[in-house]
Amino acid sequence: xxxxxxxxxxxxxxxxxxxxxxxxxxxxxxxxxxxxxxxxxxxxxxxxxxxxxxxxxxxxxxxxxxxxxxxxxxxxxxxxxxxxxxxxxxxxxxxxxxxxxxxxxxxxxxxxxxxxxxxxxxxxxxxxxxxxxxxxxxxxxxxxxxxxxxxx
Numbered sequence: 001x002x003x004x005x006x007x008x009x010x011x012x013x014x015x016x017x018x019x020x021x022x023x024x025x026x027x028x029x030x031x032x033x034x035x036x037x038x039x040x041x042x043x044x045x046x047x048x049x050x051x052x053x054x055x056x057x058x059x060x061x062x063x064x065x066x067x068x069x070x071x072x073x074x075x076x077x078x079x080x081x082x083x084x085x086x087x088x089x090x091x092x093x094x095x096x097x098x099x100x101x102x103x104x105x106x107x108x109x110x111x112x113x114x115x116x117x118x119x120x121x122x123x124x125x126x127x128x129x130x131x132x133x134x135x136x137x138x139x140x141x142x143x144x145x146x147x148x149x150x151x152x
Contacts, residue, residue, distance in 0.1 A: 004017070005050070005065065006020035006023060006025055007025070007063065008025035008063060009022050010048070010064065013027065030051055032051070033052055035079060036055070036060050037062065037086075043133075044128075044137075046066060047075055047139060049063075050064055053074070057081050058113075059078055059113075060076075061076045064142075072142040073141060073142055074141070074142050076138040079094065082097075083096065084135065093133045094133055094134050096134070110131060113138075114129050114131075124142075126138050127140060
């Protein structure tokens, strides 16, 4: 039996629900930004990706669910703008587009991103970190339940 989840709150919903009965999010209206992973992507065989919460110059942050623990998480993907791209499918590896003048290779950039997770005391504790899709991911607990979003 397939289980369907709201991309916003990650609660179970019916297959044909267009609006989540838990948080009110308009599920049918969600479209991921072009650079983002597709909803329902599973990372490391464990983390289900939901919707984009935030995108800045160095990363994309998503709602998520730890399928092993059935626990809501936040997934932060290292995705520096103007340096990496993903094909239109929203699945899989990123492509690195580094200028010739760059002194750091992608592996070093990824290593620094992963190491930076332990350097800050702000925000939730990092529960997991890993490399996949030629980039890196940080997993934290969802600090508070995702409230109803005004727009998809």
